[in-house]
Amino acid sequence: MSREAWVLVVIAGLLATATLVGAVLLAIRVVRTRRLLTGLGAGGKVAFYGALIYTIFPVDLLPDPIYLDDMGVLAGALIYLTRLVHKRRAAALRLPGQPESPSDPDRARRPVP
Numbered sequence: 001m002s003r004e005a006w007v008l009v010v011i012a013g014l015l016a017t018a019t020l021v022g023a024v025l026l027a028i029r030v031v032r033t034r035r036l037l038t039g040l041g042a043g044g045k046v047a048f049y050g051a052l053i054y055t056i057f058p059v060d061l062l063p064d065p066i067y068l069d070d071m072g073v074l075a076g077a078l079i080y081l082t083r084l085v086h087k088r089r090a091a092a093l094r095l096p097g098q099p100e101s102p103s104d105p106d107r108a109r110r111p112v113p
Contacts, residue, residue, distance in 0.1 A: 019067040026074035027055055033081045040084045051077035 001009075030051055037045055054060075055070045 016067075019071065023055065023067040023070045023074065026071055026078065027052070030074055030078050030081070033078070033085070039088055040081065044081055044084050047077045047080045 030048060034048065037048055051073050054073045060069055
């Protein structure tokens, strides 16, 4: 094999390794959110288990040496779970007698007491 071919093989190997490491790190972050699943409802559980099953399942949109689709699914699940956690914490901090903030995005959708 020529020198150029070896360079391409090494670069492809490095890219495959980098995407694998990225996918593993995202999977670890998603798994760490598992302890928060009890209060996130069915949507949080579906996002969590769906992302993990898609990552582990051998059928992918892209071939396995390219983990970009797995990383996208894991990142999407992590973003969704993070938003659910923030909403839950904001609801827990909001006291029943406390006035609402005018910048609250859910204010318009809540019924007036």
